Amino acid sequence: QITLKESGPTLVKPTQTLTLTCTFSGFSLSTSGVGVGWIRQPPGKALEWLALIYWDDDKRYSPSLKSRLTITKDTSKNQVVLTMTNMDPVDTATYYCAQSIAALDYWGQGTLVTVSS
Amino acid sequence: EIVMTQSPATLSVSPGERATLSCRASQSVSSNLAWYQQKPGQAPRLLIYGASTRATGIPARFSGSGSGTEFTLTISSLQSEDFAVYYCQQYNNWPLWTFGQGTKVEIK
Numbered sequence: 001q002i003t004l005k006e007s008g009p010t011l012v013k014p015t016q017t018l019t020l021t022c023t024f025s026g027f028s029l030s031t032s033g034v035g036v037g038w039i040r041q042p043p044g045k046a047l048e049w050l051a052l053i054y055w056d057d058d059k060r061y062s063p064s065l066k067s068r069l070t071i072t073k074d075t076s077k078n079q080v081v082l083t084m085t086n087m088d089p090v091d092t093a094t095y096y097c098a099q100s101i102a103a104l105d106y107w108g109q110g111t112l113v114t115v116s117s
Numbered sequence: 118e119i120v121m122t123q124s125p126a127t128l129s130v131s132p133g134e135r136a137t138l139s140c141r142a143s144q145s146v147s148s149n150l151a152w153y154q155q156k157p158g159q160a161p162r163l164l165i166y167g168a169s170t171r172a173t174g175i176p177a178r179f180s181g182s183g184s185g186t187e188f189t190l191t192i193s194s195l196q197s198e199d200f201a202v203y204y205c206q207q208y209n210n211w212p213l214w215t216f217g218q219g220t221k222v223e224i225k
Contacts, residue, residue, distance in 0.1 A: 037214075047153075047161065047204055049214040060212050063118075096160055103151035103208055105172065107160040 002026035004036075004097050004108035011114050012087050018113060022080040022097030029055055029075050035100035036080040038071065040093040041110075048093075052100060053080060089115045119143050119210050123203075123217035129225040136192040138220045140205035145185045149209035152181055152190045155219075156201045164203075165190065192222075200224055 008020035022036060029036060037052035051071040052060045061069050070083045080097060094112045098104040120143040130136045140150070148168040153161035163172040165181035168188060178193040192199055205217040 046218045047206070047216040049206075049216065052214075062213055066212075102166040102170070102172070103163055103206065104153070104161075105163050105166075107162070110160050 002099060002106045004099060004106060006095060006097050006108045006111040008095075008111060008113065010112060011116065013117050014088055014115060016087050018082075018084045018087050018091070020082045020084075020095055020097075020111065020113075022082070022108060024078050024080070024097075024099065024108075027099060029053075029073055029078070029080070031055055033101060036073070037098050037100050037104060038080075038082045039096045039098060039104065039107075040091075041096070042090075042093040050095075051082060087115045091115050118213055119146060119207055119215050121205055121207055121215050121217035123205055123220045125220060126218070127221045127223060129223050130195050131225045132197060133194050134225075136195055136199075136222055138190040138192075138203055138222070140183075140188040140190070140217050142186045142188075142207055144210075146207040146209035148184045149207060150181075150183070150188050151206045151208065152179075153204045153206065154199075154201045155204065161204065195222070 004024040035052050035054040038050040053071045068085045073080045092115045094110040096110045098107040122141045124139045150168045152165040155161040169181045180191045182189050202219045202221045204219050208214045
């Protein structure tokens with residue numbers, strides 16, 4: 001059974017750095033072809049893809065956010081970490097992580113992050 | 118950036134009827150197109166990948182078609198649990214995977 005779960009702060013202040021952790025089970029990020037990505041969804045709005053890391057440490061970022069994002073993996077802990085710098089109220093959203101093989105195959109439940117002073 | 122445009126924004130359908138959702142890409146994405154279902158308060162769920170392949174456990178009433186720039190998701194006979202928002206997503210062009218704005222399927 002494949003599961004993913006996001007964890008991190010629910011509230012951050014403007015200009016702070018957000019660090020989110022995706023802890024997964026049921027698959028390995030050392031298996032060829034496997035990736036883990038991050039997607040966000042502002043309240044009442046559509047999905048926005050942020051970043052993805054592959055089994056071989058290949059990393060991809062949304063061009064509009066690339067300067068603010070860093071994605072890393074810890075294969076031994078079955079975790080993927082996303083950091084986003086210089087948070088702004090417009091970054092308020094539910095943040096999801098998802099396993100990627102065919103597309104975005106399995107998703108975590110999401111974590112709501114609010115940016116407010 | 119490839120822009121994904123879904124239509125209609127809202128689709129009102131009676132249970133048991135057929136629903137047809139459209140997704141158009143601003144340039145070709147080959148068959149690298151996925152569909153997701155999202156219910157209120159839940160994470161999206163993968164329905165279709167490769168434009169027409171159902172994901173594991175997805176009922177046969179869901180089908181996808183198309184290639185290039187025009188895609189369709191068809192739900193052959195709507196069940197009560199199918200009322201949700203549906204998103205298409207292209208994964209053909211790096212460095213940006215893009216989603217459509219969603220189609221809400223509501224009870225008529």
